[in-house]
Amino acid sequence: MAGQSLVGEAGRRGSGVRSDCWVGLEKTDSGGVQLNLTSKVGDLFGDSIRKVVLDTVKAFGCENLVLHVEDQGALPWVIQARVEAALRRSGLEPQNDPRPPARPAPRPDGTSQDRLRRSRLYLPGNEPKFAVNAGLHLPDGVILDLEDSVHPAEKDAARYMVRNALRCVDFGPAERMVRINQDELGLEDLDVVVPENPEMILIPKVETSGQIEQVQARIDAIQKDQGLEFPIWLMPILESAQGVENALDIALASPKVAALTIGLEDYTADLGVVKTPEGSETLWARSRLVNAARAAGVQAIDSVYGDVADEAGLLAWCQRSRAMGFQGMGCIHPRQIRIIHEGFAPSEKELEKALRIVSAFEDAEAKGLGVVSLGTKMIDRPVVLRAQKLVDQARDAGLLGEPAEEGEVTP
């Protein structure tokens, strides 16, 4: 157990803790680096834990130090983040790069601006146990959250945890997003996360285009400084009446804005109304967001559905949301992902009709006809485009199997 002279500590301890650890530091003037380790997996990983801890201490150039580590099965990148947070909280700065070795990035070229974003799974940034398997549930995106799910006293620790998750965790095909904090704290978050090439940054409580410009400028500066060219998309979250009024300006504030979304808890609080499962009180704001997003050529993404147990309610919400023009929403539990994908999928009837329209269009093209017709009906150009988009999205969502050969559109 730690003595009285702790100069820094980080992480969590106790029997209820899983996949995390606690680190406490005592500074000494002599005796070298001493490590007191208790671990429930000590018999199997004692050597590995000691190496991660001592490598981090070495990067900080400490020569005399007593470390107490209480481990509850934390992975190496988690242990590293906790040790680093404790060292920094002791007032120490690294002399060499302390970061754990990065695993190969799953998607070196980033994601496209208009990729499928039906579901995005929130992961509390300071809670490592949910991260490792998040990608297995196949959300379109994961959000490593530094904002509301992180206690104000843990903002620094969460940053290193999220940084390490971006470096070391395979999220599968999911787009890797980070929700930063507001204002200056958020800009500091960017210093830590941008070098790890997240594919999207969510910016909370946006009310003016200036906030987006500030974030974009910081990202540009960090990338320029480090010679990075990774495309990082932005998703502003509108959470107030003013934000909703400025939706179009915000969507146009940077060419990197890929989507607009809305936070209904804060928005209804701002309005002073009660949030209901039907959502009629936010109908206007959500419609306004959809229209602004469309006008700016970006995606419109809905809020989250808070009642995890109510699967039927979530499905109904998704279906209404899709009918309004939204392309996806957030998830607070992995079991919501499948329902959201179902709710945002086109119906079989819609899809069948779209496939017939696209097929008719391609027939007409092949025959050199200027007019597309289906049966006795003439098909307008915008209808063809909408059908093509629906078919493309359905294919991305795996509803049509593998992409077909050029010119062939039957499933």
Added chain:
Amino acid sequence: MNDFEFVRNAAGRMVPTHVNGKAQTPFQGVGRFEPSESKQAPPIRSCRDYPADGDKQVPDLKTALERCGLRDGMTISSHHHLRNGDRVALKALEAARDLGVKDLMWFPSASFPCHEPVIDLMESGVVHHIEGSMNGPLGRYTSEGKMKGLGVLRSHGGRWQAIQDGDVHIDIAVIAAPTADSFGNANGSHGPSACGSLGFALADSIHADHVIVVTDNLVPFPCLPWQIQGNNVDFVVEVDSIGDPSKIVSGTTQITKSPDRLLIAEYVARFVRDAGIMKEGFSFQAGAGGIALAFAQYLKEMMVEAGTKARFVRGGSTQYLVEMLEEGLTDFILDGQTFDLAAVESIATNPTHVPTSPFTSYNYHGKGNFASMVDAVVLGATEVDVNFNGNVNTHSDGALLHGIGGWQNCLFSGCTILAVPAVRDRIPVLVDEVTTLTGPGELVDVVVTERGIAINPRREDLLDAVKDSSLPIRSLEEIKAEVEEIIGGKPQNPNLTDRPVAVIKWVDGTVLDTVWQLGDQDG
């Protein structure tokens, strides 16, 4: 005690040639051991020695044990249908202590944390050693080498086999009974401490030299149904309470909320459907663990959607299986044990919810048993290795913490599925070689994890059946390598000594593996 001789068995495991003074047969391979002797039989009794009016009641356990001729070195058995609420096994051993008896062998069908005080009885010499499933604190005590004899772990079917074949001679069986009459007829399905079936006590009642029934619900003759027949019973003891009902069965059984475990359960159900196992008149078995319960729920949805009905499902039963029975999705529940109030109520009132025993379900030395007739079974494991061998007894650090239950017996089903997380708190479940061998890999057909489904290459039929499905079929090695990258490499070898503390018996009574004493712990 330290002079053991070892021999390498057919599974390549070093096992002792003698256990607690008896010569052993090492494991010969699945289906290779040929029994040649006759079954064990208890002494012939005459009804001239029993009261003609059928009243076998005596005032207390101490009197009953005394009149059974209890003396040093005897074997006392008990059953575990009262699970963690059991008050009878400990009372019987304490009564033996009060009689000044030493060096008993306790032979429970399983132990629970409520039996932790048996450690004191071992320390004081009343109990010499335990042969039975050792869970929790008793497993830890054994692992640390503190027990005098070797622990012997058997499956439910293996316990029946050992009693029937005479590998274990029970001197006195103490049977806790939720309802009984003074003749000794008894059942588990009725009374304030109802637990459902009494199947685990059946072999004891037939083969033990002496049988004592202990009840807190004595009814006038006849007690119906008579799951235990009074004609096998010597004495009946009435007590205030045989157990804590809240710990005997749970009020309700909860399905896991863990998203990863739900994902595993969903994969298992989809596998059973897509491999064509889920067809009209099929059968399956899934226990009361979190993944197994969720699997049953997912499969139920799929059965409803496809309009498919099962002929029978095997318990451990819960409200979820009872719902399937009542909704007409299965004709029968063939039940080994009963886990919650809804299931206890059902087995007492619904004639298509049928209690079974290890004899009908699991005994390998019988003329067949139900286990091999089940189309699919879903089981857990603490470790599975690249040869599909399974371990359910020890953790990866070598500590003995669980019994075998019906696990080994269930391996004989048409499709044996181990549903396991690939990693638990940094500890990998998929390993190069299991720490303890509980079941040979040739009987394990499918391993389902949250990171994919591995099919035993021996099962080309299953590989073929799902080759066009959307299921994530991968090799065990591939999933294992992925996990090892996540956890920071393979774990160190556990620190074990070369001193045996227990053996794992196979279903035919041969010795499958040895559990070794723990060395010094790190951290």
